[in-house]
Structure formats: C-alpha cells, structure tokens
Amino acid sequence: MTAALIGLPLFGATVLLLGGRRTNAWGHYFAVAMSASSFFVGVATFMSMLGRSAEDRTIETHLFDWIAVGSFQVPFGLQIDQLSIAFVLLITGVGTLIHIYSIGYMAHDENRRKFFAYLNLFVAAMLLLVLANNYFLLYVGWEGVGLASYLLISFWQHKPSAAVAGKKAFVVNRVGDVGLSLAVMLMFVTFGTVTFSGVSAAAGNGDATSLKLIGFALLLAACGKSAQFPLQSWLLDAMEGPTPVSALIHAATMVTAGVYLIVRAHAIFDLSETARTAVVVIGAITLLLGAFIGTAKDDIKKGLAGSTMSQIGYMILAAGLGPVGYVFAIFHLLTHGMFKAGLFLGAGSVMHGVNDDVNMRHYGALRGAMKITYVTFGLGFLAIIGIPPFAGFWSKDEIIKVAFEQNTLVGLCTLVGAGVTAFYMTRMMTMTFFGEARWEKDVHPHESPSTMTIPMIILAVGSAFGGLLLLFVGDIEAWLEPVTGFATSTEAGGMAWLMPTTLLVIAAGVAYAWNTYGRRPVPVVAPAEVSLLTRAARNDAYGDAINEAIFMRPGLHLTRALVWFDTKGIDGFIGGFAALIGGLSARGRKLQNGYARSYALTMLGGAALIAFVLYLVRL
Amino acid sequence: MNGESVVFWITAIFAVVGALGMVLSRKAVHSALWVAFAMVNLAVLYFTLQAPFLATTQIVVYTGAVMMLFLFVLMIVGVDSSDSLLETLKGQRLLATLFGLAFGALLLSGVASTIALRDNGLDVANGDYGGNIQGIAHLVFNRYLLAFEVTSALLITAVIGAMVLAHRERWAPRKTQAELSRERTFTSQVTPLPNPGVLARHNAVDTPALLPDGTPSQASLPKQFRETSHEDEAAKEVTS
Amino acid sequence: MQLTTLMLIPLVGAIAVFLLPAAKETLAKQVALAVSIVTAIDAIRLALSLDNSSGAIQFVEKHEWIPAFGISWSLGIDGIAGLLIAMATILVPLIIVAGWWDAENSGRGTVKGFFALILALEVCMIGVFAATDLFLFYVFFEVMLLPVYFLIGRFGGAQRSYAAMKFLLYSLVGGLFMLASLIGLYVVSARTLGQGTFDFVTLTGLHMDAGTQKTLFLGFFFAFAVKAPMVPFHTWLPDAAAEATPGTSTLLVGVLDKVGTFGMIRYLLPIFPDASHYYAPIIIVLACISIFYGALLAIGQTDMMRLIAFSSVSHFGFIVLGIFVFSSQGLAGSSFYMINHGFSTGALFLVVGYLASRRGSKKISDFGGVSKVAPVLAGVLLISGLSSLALPGMSSFVSEFLVLIGTFSENRVAANIATVGIVLAAFYILWMYQRVATGEPSEEVNSTVSEINKRELVAIVPILAAIIALGIFPQAALKYINPAVSDLQKYVSVVDPTPAFGALTEGIGS
C-alpha cells in the first residue's frame, strides 16, 4: 500500500517522459490523476491509522535488501507513521492542488508535458524522502528532490538566468548533501546501522562527541535543503522557475525537508545539547535575515521567498528547542504549507493578470480587477502575520511562547521576526491591491480562469481554519507525541502577558507599513539613494557577493592556475626530461666526429679507464 | 753488471729512441727507417733471451719483408709526403698525451710489480729436442697444429685482399700496335692538330689556325675559346 | 576451456574482418558487430554462472607455455574479473554501433582496419582480466597498447600522432618498471620455492620479507598508477582521450584504465600485503589529490572530451582511495565503481561524440541551446552527466558512497576531503551542461546539431538502462563482488572495524 504512494507519481513521470509527443494531448490530466490518486491512497492510509491505537500506528514494509556489503546493510524499506502521514497528506494534497493550478498556468507552454512529468517526479521523490525507513534511502529521496528542483527551476532552458539559477540551486544543495552523507557515515561507524529504529535504539550509548558531530552534519544538510543561513543564497534565485514550482517546491514541501530530517533524528538531538543550540542559533539568524531581505524586495515572488526563508527559520528554531518544540515546528510547517502555497498561487494569478510582470511597483489597486485573488491573498496575508483566528497565529504563537520559555533572547528574536513579517506582508498587500494603479500601458488585469482560482480558494480556506482544525479537532500534539515525544512546557499559561504583546507588535508592524506604503504614493521606479540597510536587503544581504568572493572567484583562479600548472608543469617536466635526452643525444652525436684518430683516442681512454678500475679493485 | 745487462741497456735505449723517432719525425721515410732500426735492436734482445730462431725471423721476415713492403707503399704514396706536426683536431694532442701517460703509468705499475719473475732460463727447453728451432718446430707441429693450419687461411685472405683491392684489370683486351696505328690513320685527323695561331697574323691562343682551304679551324682552339655557335662545326671537323 | 573460447571468438572475428576486401565496408562492420554481440552474450553467460558462494577463482584452465620460466597459459576469473569482462564485452558492440561512421569521418585508414583493431583490443581486454598467470597478465598488459596506439594514431584527430606516441611511451615505461619487478618476483619465488613461478595462487602463498615486498611493490604500483591515471602520471589521458574517436576513448578510459586499478586489487594487495599497508597512507594522500586535481582541472577545460578525461582522473582517485582503505565497503565500492565508471564515462563519451560529429568541433564554446534544437540528445547528455556526478538512484552513487563509507571507518580526514570532492563533480558537469544545452542556440548550432537518430539511441540506451538498473538493484553486481572482497581482506589480513558503540543488534528488516 505505502509503495503505491510513491509508485503512482513515479509511474506518471516515466510514462510522460518516455511517452514523448504522443502524450502531449492528455499528458497533464494524466499527471493530475496520478497525483490525486496518490492523495486518496494517503487519505485512506490516514483513516486506517486513525482507527488503530497510538502504539501500532506505524506500518513497516520491507521491499528488498538494497545494499549488503559486510556489516553495511541497507534495506529498501518504507515506514509510515504519524509524522510521515502528516507530510504525505501535505505533499499530495498541496501537490494535487498545484497540479490543477498549473493546468491553467502552463496552458500555452509547448513542453507542458515535460513540466507535469517533472512535477510528478518531484512528488514521487518527496514521498520517498518522507517514507524511507533509513537515512540512506532518505538521502536518495533527498537528492531526487534536488534533481527535480534543478529540472523545474531551469525549466525555461532558453532563459540563461534560469539555467544558472538551477545549477546554483543544485550545487548549493550538493554542499548540504555532503553534511547528510557525513552524518550517515558517522552513524554507520558509531552505531553500525543506518535505519531510524536502529539509530534511535543505539543513540543511548553513543559518546557525546560523535553525537554532536552527527548533529552538526544533519544541521548542515538541513541548511542546504531548507535554505538556512550559510546556504540560503539559492532560494531567491530559484524564483526563476514557473510560479507553481515556487509554490510547491520552494514554499510547501522541499524546503521543509530540513525540518523533517531534524525532527526525524530527534533521538540524536535530544542527547546533545550543543547540537540543539546550534540549530536554534541558525534558525534565529535565518528568521531575521529572511524577514530583513523580504522588506526591500520589489519582486513579489522574491519577497514571498524571503518570507518563506524566515518562516522556515521559525520551524528550525522550534525544532532546535528540543522535545518541547518538535510538535509546534511540524504544526507551523503544515499551516505554513497551506497559506504560503496560497500566497504563491495568488502571486501567480496576479502575475498572470499583468502579463507576467513581477515588479510590485507596477501593481496597485488590483483589488477591483481581481476580486477572488484579492480575497484569497488577503486570507493568506492575515494567516501569515498571525492574526488570532487564522492558522498562522496558532502555530507561530505557540513557537514564540515556547521560545520565551527556553531563552528570552531567542524569544525576543521570534517577536521581532513576527513584527517584521507583519511589516513586509502589509507592504506587499498594500503595494499590490491598495493605493492607485501604477500599471504599465497595455496592461489590463483580469481575473484568472477557474482552474487557477479553485485551488487558491481551497488553500485560503485551509489557511483560515487549518490552524483551529489541527490544534483542537485533530489535537496534533497528541497525534505526534508517540513519534517525536512531546513535553508540555513547564509553567502552563505563566506567560499571560505574551499573547497581547505579540498582537501589539504585529499591529505596530502593520501600521508602520500602512502609513509608508498605504497612504503615500509608491514611486514606480525604486528610489536609488536609500539607506545602507535597504540597499543590503536589496542584494540579499550580500549573501551571493560573499559566496562569490570566498568560493567562486578564488576557485576559478585556482582552476586556471592548475590548468596552467598541468600543461606547463607536469607536461613541462616530462617534456623537459625528453628534451634533456634529445640535447644529450645531439651533443653525444657530435663526439662521433668521423676521425679514426679520435676513435683511437677514445679507445685508448677506455683502455686507461679499464686499467684504472682494475687498479682500484686491487687496492 | 754482467754482459747480458750491458747489452740490454744499450739496445733498450736504442729501441726506445727508434720508437720515438718513428713517432716524431716529419718525413714518412725517416719514420720507416727509425722503425727498422728499432726492430733490429729487438732482434738483438731476442738473442739475449735465448731465442735465436726468433731473432733471425725478426731480421729476415719482419724487418726485411714487412718493412720493405712499407717502403714500397711509401714510394707509391709519394716519398716526400711529409705532414706538418701541427695538430688539426682540437684537443687531440693534449688528450692523447694525457691518456697515453695515464695508460703507460697504469701499464708499467702493473708490469713493474715487486715480484720478480723467476727466471729459470730456456736451457732445459732448448735442450729437449736438440736446439731452439727443433723445440719450436715440435710445438708448432704438435701443440699448435690447428693454429698453424688456420694461419694458412689468413695468408690466403691477405693475398685475395691484395688482388681484389690493388690489382687493376683491363675491361677490354690490350690494343695491339697494329690496332693503334689503324685507329690513328683512319680517323680524319692524321697530322697533328695545328697549334693555335699557325699561319695567322698573331699567335694569341684565341686566334684559330687556318685550314689548308683557308677557313679557320675551330678544332685548333682550346675548348674554352671556341664560340658556342661553332661547337658543332669543331666536332664535325674532328669526326669527319 | 570456456575462457579461451571466449577470447577466441573476437580473435577469429578480428582476423576475418581484417581479411575482408577493403571495399566491403558495411560487411566488415556487420561481421564485427555480430562477433562482438556473440562475445558479449557468452561473457554475460559466464559472469552469471559464477557461483558467488566462494571468492575463489573459477573456470580455471592451465596449459604449459614456457616451463623454463614457469610460465603457463592459465586463465580464471573471480567475481570482480567476471563483471569487468562482462562490462567490457557489453561496451564493444555498443561502441561499434555508435562509431558506425567514425572510420569514414576520420578520412584515414581503412574501415575494416578500424573494426579489426577494436576486436583485437577486445581480445586483449578479456585476456588481461582473465589471466591468473602474472606473466600472461604482463604480456596482455603490453600487447594491449598496440591496437590502441594504432587506433589513436591512425583514426584520431589533429594531434593524433603526438597523443598516440605519448600514450605508448607512458604505458611502455610503466610496463618496463613492472617487468623489472616481475623479474624480481620471479627470482624471489625461485629462491624460496626452488622453481621460479608466475602462478598467481602460489605467489600469494609466498611470504616475502617486508623489504623486498616494498621494492617490488613500487615497480608494480608505478605501472598501475600510470595506467589508472593518478595525478603525477596522468597527462597522457586527456590528450589520448581527446584525440581518439569517441568509441576508442570509451574503451581507453572505460576499460583499459581499469586494468591499472584491477591490477592493484588482484595483484598488489594479495602478493604484497605488508607493503600495501606500509604505502597505504601515501597512496591515500595521492588519491585525494587526484580527486581534487581531476575535478578542478575538469572545471577549467574548454574541450568536452578533455573535461570527461579529467573527470575520469577524479573518479580513479576515488577507486584507488577505496582500494587502499582495505575495508570491505571500500574494496567492494571500488570494484563496483570500476564497472559503473565504465558505463557512465562510456555514455558521456558517446554522447559527446555524437555532438562533436554533428558540430564538427569538441569546444564547449561552439555549442549552446542544444536542448532547444535536439531535446532528446540534451536529455541523454544530462542523464549521463548526472550518472557521472553520482546522483543517487544511479549506480555510481552506490559505489561512490560505499567507497566513502569504507574510507570513513579507516581514515576520517581523507573521507571528509573526498566527500567535499563530490561537490566539485556536480559543478563541472552542470556548468558544462549549462553551457552546452541551455540558452539560445546560435545559428550554426541550429543548422548542424540535429536530433539523435535511431542508431545512436540504440547504442546509448542500453548503457543508461544498465546505469539505472544497477543503481536500483546494486545487489545484482555486489553479490558477485562481496565474496571476492572477503577473500581479498583475508590476504591483507584486515577485518572491518566493529562499530564503536554496537547497537543492541536486533534483526534489521527481514
């Protein structure tokens, strides 16, 4: 049954890829069908799990022995438990919605078939990632997702910037994957096994240093995939891909894989304090960095990408807080999946309306022309900044509460983050839908077709009531507790003052954004002389520049030097050696000067040499 | 200083002087004579070494025949051919002296070893078969018979070599006196060709002689002075 | 007698093709193809019928050749040799199909000469892997140079005679040092066993003192290091690979270079165990240098063929690293890596060959936007590129990971360095793909680069299928490699280190 989850989209992808021209006509419907059927299978499994008692909810299926060399045994097994079913539902659910959305979005793209094939491939890879029962198979899913994101980012291959972005994303992910492979190696060396059950069982008697090292390696992997602080530069360039891609991959599913990895390896993180603090620090930094970048971005998708980066910073931070934070990290992940996908799809329909122009300064007063997009985008907006009844509030508020309990400084960061999030989301909302119209000449915005708006509506509903549903009806804490372990915070309700202060901070952010962008007219061309901070934000806090300076430029210089060394150095040396022999030979030839007398002279010299050697021997 | 050492020291010095004379004299013939002189001295030494047969063969065969052959060849090559003593090859003389001295020193250090060779004389050996010659003959025709036979091959090779390289054959039978005279007379030009300038106004070498019928004879001019146009005419003159 | 018959088929084929009249070109190709397919089938049948319960050498056959020196024509294969022969014989027919018109395009030499040389090369390849007599191995090791020398020299590109000469000299010098060590080994075996011998099995039993082992080890290692290009001795590979026809480069890099690493596994470790342990650290350093050096140089290349050649230098760094770590994962990983590298580099060379034969140049800058003009060709290029950078789900990932995990248990620093190396692999492949396939196609590319045709597909698809199949079911090959590796470890008397904190070893999966 669980194998079918992965099998269906994989089958869809292979059929479409190998099918070629013949599948163009019905290709996309077939892909949607595959994704939907995988969703229904997921729901069915979920229902059956609900039926069973808490302990025996995990279903373990072993397909075959993948690698068996000496003591390194890696089974090709799938494991579905409470944590992974949550992810499955998110992936297949949001995935199917985005498949439907892309029918409309990609309607007039000539290799649409290939797009849907890659989408199905992505869903299959992501499912493999979350369903694997050992870290090695997870690594395979991990890289599969990276490949799919590469293919989809650089989907419009004729655009050079897309190709560069795709390559950059893949290479930076590869750097993260180094961490994951090191972690798997460390696990094998210390515990002798790589399966989740094996590792968590043996984690108890692991020594502190190797646990710490495994923790750091896993964190590096998470940073790579979830675009956390050191390796975050690729996420903003990834917006080159079509918007459904950004929605599915760079908002809902792929970027959260890092969080899933840390939560799945909670056995390791529970035991090493330093690893957890590192995760929290990284989470906090990225949270602030993402928000800070979001404030100055004029491109709507890049703004949303900055906000994704900071929301994931929240989740990583929560996961880093240990058993108390895992549940809320996953809870925020699910709600974020819904409202961020909604926002992206909204941005997509906005772009669709204004002939694919991404610059928010050319929007303004779109609420009249695109009613549905306005409403759904508005609901998503309210959810993300954390207004009480909506999904964002419940999950983010819990994280802020837990953060304050653990460490006030971290709590403060989350609070400031919430404020800045409110600021840039309101800025985006006002620049796009309110103020006066700053449209280009031939632009006359219209509402997107129904295939695009229906998924937006569903997601808007999700972002509105999702939080309530999960927290109270589904009781997510109880649901995840057996898998991730859940310790209720020490003093219940002690922080009464916390709820009002967060709402106050959010209100301040909204107000400030409203009066800078709401009331005053927004200049169509971005003002040049701006404060140092804004300029830094515009070029992603110079993240790319730093990478360029530290790695790329010296790397290329080193390569050029090595190429020179290779041709001149080694070849030079060998050539020199050959030239030496040639020179010796040419000079030696001259000795043979044709005179019989000089030959006789050499013979006489030779006789003297022989006599001398024999004389020496006699001594 | 018994008789033998006296003889030795005189002949030894003469032999060395002869050798040096050979190497250092400018004219080839002088070198040949110096070599002959040195060989004679060696013959004397052989007598002191109880080898009368050897001494005589040295005088008769070696100095007599071989050196004379050298002189004959010298005559062919040119008796007065002398080569200046200055050296053409760069560094040849310097290196030659260096290697020569080094080799000589090593050779002599080896030979002049402290162990004096036990000199037990040849009286016994000479006495075995009644004299030196009989002893040698016994050895040559018993112990070294194969060597003796093989040297015959050597001598035949030498003879063939001399024949092949030096003997000049004729590729056509020798012309008899009758043939020569017929050849001269039947060819057109019986009388000797006229000298340039004969019966002409002046005897410059480029003025052609006049034929009996008064026409200038191109054949009388040396080849270089004939005008090219008349070349065929001259040739016709000769052959017709 | 099975192995000799396996070798006889291509030999007879080569002679037959050579004796065909020069005019009948297509007949020559068809005969060559048929012969190579028959050989491939026979080789696969042999490889599959290996019983993988024991790592011992099977299908042994032994006939006296030169008893005076204890030399005998003895053949036999274990798991690793069997798979390498299978890989080699599978590649040859595909290369013949891919290089159908290479002989004509090169404009020099006869077509039948080209295919006869390839079949002759196949004979030597099988021979070198199947020999269990050290002298026979050396003979094939040297004779193998001649067909390649003529293939590069006669049918190569502009600089062919320079490249052919360089290749011949590098390998010959290496071979000669090996000859010196071979003789030393013979003399030592003559002293200890009374009668000098070259038989592999008896030689492994010979326990020499560490001193002689060290010197003899150097001779062999130098020859193998030149053959499997390790950094200081690698400069011949890029020239040879760039100048030869794509088919020849595939065989050159895909199979011939494996002789070096195969030699290390089959002859160095068992015969000179102490010397292997003694030199292991230095060689590991050299291997890491090769990994980084090859990758960095690949980034700096402007010619596609040279780029692939340098990537092979980096891959060989991994293989050697896996061998000299002596852990079972490391050894199994490098043996499996040899097979995968054959397929992945083979695929890359063939695709680049297609591009070069269409565009007429191998420069990366002459391409651009191929995916717009020939999407399937670009797709195939991408897949083979990804297999070369060891993307999971493909065979080279499994082997590369095994090598890394094997290295990790022995020498953590080297493992960390090597793992970082895989990032560079991703960079140069994707940068090449980006410059070749993406972006707007220039009008020359538009006019010349046509879509991949059926013949070329038939040549490349089996390789890609093999790559993906071995990626998903690596056990199909590993099941043959494991017994051979466990035997190897017995020789080198190394046991895998037990995990520091053994988990309560409950059953893992079924």
Place this chain on the structure above:
Amino acid sequence: MNPNNYLILAGILFTIGAFGVVVRRNAIIVFMSVEMMLNAANLAFATAARTTGTLDGQVAAFFVMVVAAAEVVVGLAIIVTIFRTRRSASIDEANLLKY
C-alpha cells in the same frame, strides 16, 4: 738483472706505439705504430718464454709475425685504395661518415 726490465721496455714501446697511432695523421705511419705495438707484444712473449721456461712464447711470437705480415698486406691494400681515391694518405681525409 731481473727480467721485469724486459717487460717494462715492452710496455714503454707499446705505449709509444699507441701514442703514435693517436697522434700521427699519415695512415702509413699510424700503421707502422701498430706494427711497433705488435713488436712490443713479441718482446713480452719472448721474455715470458724465458722466465717461464717454456717455448710457447716463442711460438706465439712466431705466429704473431705471420699474422702481422698478413695484416700488413691487407692494411696497405686498403690504404692504397684510399690513396688512389683521395690522392692523399692522410687518415683525417676519411671523415665523411660522422655523427
């Protein structure tokens, strides 16, 4: 008077002969020097015959003379051909075959 003096004399003559071969340019003189070296060898043989008391030395000297005679004939024949071709007997003339 110990017989080593004879050997020393033979050595000196041999070295002078060798020096002659190397220094002189006229082919015939070079050949004479070789003959001088052979004579030195003969002297050594004769001395050795006396010191060892066996006649083999003298037989050897005798054979050397025969060989030397043959050698002279061949040598001079070759020198004559060289002379006829090049009009000079200098051994340095013959330097076309070089390097």
Place this chain on the structure above:
Amino acid sequence: MKPSFEYAALAPIVIMLTAGVLSVVIEAFVPRTYRRGLQLPLVFVSIAGSFVYLVSSATAILNGDAAMTGGQYQGLRQIAAGGSVAIDGPGMFTQGTLLLVAFVGALLFAERSVDPQGDAFASRASTLPGSEDERQFTAQGWSQTEIWPLFLFAVSGMLLFPVSNDLLTMFIALEVLSLPLYLLAGMARRRRLLSQEASLKYFVLGAFSSAFFLFGSALIYSVAGSMTFGTVATALTDTLQDPILLTGVGLIAVGLLFKVGAVPFHQWTPDVYQGSPTPLVAFMGAGTKIAAFGALFRTFYVAFGGLRWEWRPMMWVIAILTMVVGSILAVTQTDIKRMLAYSSVAHTGFILIALVATTPSGISSSLFYLLAYGFTTLGVFALVSLVRDSTGEATHLSQWAGLGKKSPVVASIFALFLFALAGIPLTSGFTGKFAVFTAGVEGGANALVIVAVVSSAIAAFFYARVVVLMFFTPETENTADVVIPSYFTIAAIGISTAVTLLLGIVPQPVLDAVVKAGVFVR
C-alpha cells in the same frame, strides 16, 4: 709424438676451411661467367653440411655423454686439437647459431636483382670510383665473386673464435674472422667513398685493438706459464693478486670488448654499419657479435673465472655506459643504418648484464638472446636493402615517411622487427630480454636491470618514432620506393620473421636446448 687432431669435433671448422680453399681454386681456374654458378652451391652446401654434421655430432655426443656420465647431464665435454679447441655445449650452440646466421647471410650476399647493376658488391673493387673503368666494368656486368672465399674464411674464423681454448688460437681466430670483413667492408657497389672509408676505419681500429689483446695475452702467459685456459685458470687461483695478471685481464678485455662494440670502444660501429654494403652489415652485425660474445664468455668464465670479484666492477661500468650511450645517441639519428648501429650497441649492453651475472643462467640467457638478436638484425638489414631510390639505398629517415601506405607488407614486417628490437611481448626480443634480465637479477645485478629498463624505455621511443614515420605521416614526394627482391632475400626475410615470431610465441624448445647446453668445459 703424433699430434692429436679429433676430426669429429673439429668437423664444422674444417669443412668451412676446405670450402674456402675450394672457392679460391674456383676463383683461380673457372672462367668468370661460370664462377657464380659454382660458388653459390659450394657455399650453401658447405654451410648446410657442417650444420647437419654439427647437429648430428652434438646429439650423438649428448646421448653418448649422458650415458657415460650416468644420466646426470653435464653438457658436452671435450678438449680437442691438443688443447687449442674446447668443444662443449655453449660452444656448439654458438657454432650452430653462427652457421644459421651464415646461411641467411649468404642468401643476402647472393641477392642480385635488388640493385639494377647487380649484387651489392662493386664490379671491380680496385677501379677508381666514378672512373671510366668502373663504368665499363659495370656495363659489362662483371661481378666480384672473390667475396665468396672471403665470406667462407670469415665464417670459419667465426666458428673457431668461440670454441678456441687458448689465447693464441683465439687471437688467430680473431684475425681470420676480421681480415675478410675489413676487405668486404670496402667493396660496396654504391657510395664507394663511404665504403672505403668504413673499411679503413674498421681496419685501423681493429688492428689497434688486436694489439691490445696480444699484449694482454703475453702478460697472462708470463704469469700463468701457458696460454691454455685450463692451466691459466688453475694458475690464477694460487698466485696472489699479481698486478701483471689484472693488467693482462684488462688488456684482453679491451680487445674483446672492441669486437663486441661495448661503449668506450664502440665508435667504429656506426661508421662501419653506415658505410659497408648492407648484406655484409647484416652478416657481420649478427655473426661478429655472436662469435665475440662466445669468446668473451669463455675467456671470462673459464680462464678468469677465479678473478670474478676483480673484473665484475669493471664490467658493471662498461655495461651501464654501453646501454645508456647506445640508447641515448640513437634518439636523434637521421640515418636508419646509423640508428640501428647505435641500437646494436645498446643490445650489447643488455647481453653484458648476462656476462656480469656469472651464473649458468647467464650463459644460457645470452645464447638465447644472441640467437634472437642475430635473426632480427639479419631481417632488419635485409629490409633496409629493399628500400631504395635512384642512387641506391634510401637510408635517410625522411625518405621513409608514409612507407606504410606505399607498401604495407614491408612496412609492417619492418615494424615487427622494430617491436622485436624494442622488446614488445610476443616477439623474440622480449623473451631474450626477459631471460637476460632474470639472469641479471639472479646474479645480483639489480641496479643494472633498472638501468636496462630505463634505456629500453628510451629505445622504445626511437623505435616508435620510425613506426610513426612509416604509418602515421603522409607520403612525401621523396619517399623511397620498395624493390621486389629475388627469392634469396625473400627467403632470408621469411626465415628471420619466422624465427623472430616463433622465439617470441613458442620459445620453449630453444630454451630447453640452451639450458641443456650447460656450462663451459675447463
């Protein structure tokens, strides 16, 4: 007392000598036109006869001997002709090789249809080059049939040289062997100035080195009291390290090393190989080296065996010099015959390794190496004589460009021989090198083997350069064309190719014969 003269043992030498004398008689009495018709059969019959006799007497002695010495094989053992000849295993094997080489050499000598004017030797050697006489003699088709007696005497000298058991016989054999070769060297039909110069140089240096040999043997005789190797060997053991002895050994070494072409004495080889007529170079290159090494081994293993620790360092120095100089100088040669000459010097160096090894395997490996090397040299030079242009042989390397395309058969056989010289497996050269290197390592000369490996790597370069020149470079207008020879040369090339391949692929029977040849008799 009656001189002892064992005809059975000396048969090969006696047959060749009588053949020589008979051919002189033919020269004297038979008119010019029929001489060739009589000389050829005489030569081939005499060589074949003596080879058959040699082989039959060898097997006879072998079986008989084996029976006599109770089966433990001690090799053929007989001292003949009053002690001046030692017929034993290695001696007989060398004589057998020499006769085979002489047979193929005679084939090349007899070749007449390669050069439009006739065979490789001048019509009249005494005529002045470029003179009217020469033109007339050539026009009338005269040919110098005196080459056959000289050839036969040279062969008999070579047969005697390796088996002579005392210094005097060895000296005389050396002279009998060398004088005919000096003469033949000067009788080339084409480029006669070079040929005469080659014969002058060969003669002067040959005489110079034989003088050294003579003086050395005199010194040895003065210490040992006799020139026979047996007595010399016993005398050495009891006299303490007498300096006269070592000087004698050194001087004899000079004489023999000159004949073999070892480095300080090698300078005659390139000039003589380039100047002399090619059939002679083929025969002399193979024959002299085989005979000289036979003598060298016998002298240094039998006579000076006791002084092994004294003369080995000297031989080490000579071997290293020979290998290195031989291969390095060959790299930048532009003339094919000069290049092959330097490569022959390098091969001398390899065989010296077997000499330095002073083990029984040293003798057997050198015998095998010489057999293999002999036939490869004959084959190579036979092919060189085929590549001609209007003026004669095209020996400049540029004239060999693109020969592979012009006449693939000749080019590929030539490539085969080059690979044999380089020592590529499956050729006789490789088995020879392998045997010699193994002997060297057994004899403890490891460093020599390393030097040998390096120099054969350098050698591989200039062999490969010629192969590249023939096969990979395009044809130029001054590429020489290949002449189709008569059956003589075809037979010669066929035999050499067959031997080169057989000794590479199936060397076992010959290796057995070589080991059975055993060691020298005292």
